[in-house]
Amino acid sequence: MIPEQISADDEAMRRLRSGDDDALGEIMDRWQKATVRFLARLVGDPDDAVDLAQEAFVRIYEHRARYRPGSSFRAWLFTIAANLARNHNRWRARHPTERLGRGEDEGIPDPPDTSPRPDSEVTSRELSDVVRKAVARLPEDMRVALILSEYECLSHEEIARVAGCSRKAVEMRLYRARAEVRKRIGPFM
Numbered sequence: 001m002i003p004e005q006i007s008a009d010d011e012a013m014r015r016l017r018s019g020d021d022d023a024l025g026e027i028m029d030r031w032q033k034a035t036v037r038f039l040a041r042l043v044g045d046p047d048d049a050v051d052l053a054q055e056a057f058v059r060i061y062e063h064r065a066r067y068r069p070g071s072s073f074r075a076w077l078f079t080i081a082a083n084l085a086r087n088h089n090r091w092r093a094r095h096p097t098e099r100l101g102r103g104e105d106e107g108i109p110d111p112p113d114t115s116p117r118p119d120s121e122v123t124s125r126e127l128s129d130v131v132r133k134a135v136a137r138l139p140e141d142m143r144v145a146l147i148l149s150e151y152e153c154l155s156h157e158e159i160a161r162v163a164g165c166s167r168k169a170v171e172m173r174l175y176r177a178r179a180e181v182r183k184r185i186g187p188f189m
Contacts, residue, residue, distance in 0.1 A: 009073035016064045028057050031074070034152060035081055041147045042085035043092075044136055052088055056081045075158040082144050082162055089140070127188060134184035135177075142177035145170055 009030070015023035035056055040049035059080050060067075067076060135143060144163055148154040154162070159170045 010069045013064065013067045013073065014069060016061070017067070021061075024057065024061055027060065031077055032057075034074075035077065038078060038147060038152055039081055039085055041135065041151065042082065042140075042143065043088055048088060052081065052084045055084055059084070072158050072161065074152075075154065075161045078148060078152065078154070078158075079162045079164075086140065127185070130185050130188045131181065134181045137184070138177050138180055141165075142173045142180065145173040146177040146181070149174055 009027065012023040012026045012030075016027070032053060035053040036046075036049050039052045039056075040046050043049055043052065056077065060077065063080075067073070135146060138146065141163065145159055148159045148162060149156075156167045156170045156174075160167045163170060163173075165173075
């Protein structure tokens with residue numbers, strides 16, 4: 001992340017802590033898309049991701065006094081979002097429901113047909129769908145690490161803060177996640 005944005009986040013949080021509620025709007029403008037994108041990859045449902053992102057910003061407002069200026073705002077935000085996604089996924093596992101008019105993996109397309117094809121090439125779109133599905137099937141700890149590394153470009157140190165583990169554990173999770181994704185997409189390559 002560029003230093004100007006980090007200082008802009010610190011400044012917005014300073015203003016939010018001192019009672020300027022408009023600062024939350026600035027933070028939301030800056031981080032809404034990335035937060036929704038991150039959550040959609042964790043929970044697999046774009047609508048739930050939007051709701052959880054809103055809840056993440058509510059939590060930021062409620063816990064604004066806990067933010068430490070100079071620390072990584074995005075790591076703090078993604079920690080809140082990851083915890084909300086974890087709780088949501090646990091709740092969803094205990095309360096399975098069927099949505100009308102939607103498949104259970106909405107937003108995560110099925111892999112392409114694996115029967116032999118005359119051209120035997122997988123298009124870039126099909127491969128993207130296969131990768132997305134493989135990432136969605138990873139265990140949560142590996143999925144969080146992989147998404148934060150590959151899609152959100154967080155450093156290993158920031159991922160360790162979000163995941164609540166050591167840098168070495170992050171490296172191991174990333175190694176295992178990448179190996180698992182490679183294994184799952186192997187037949188499509």
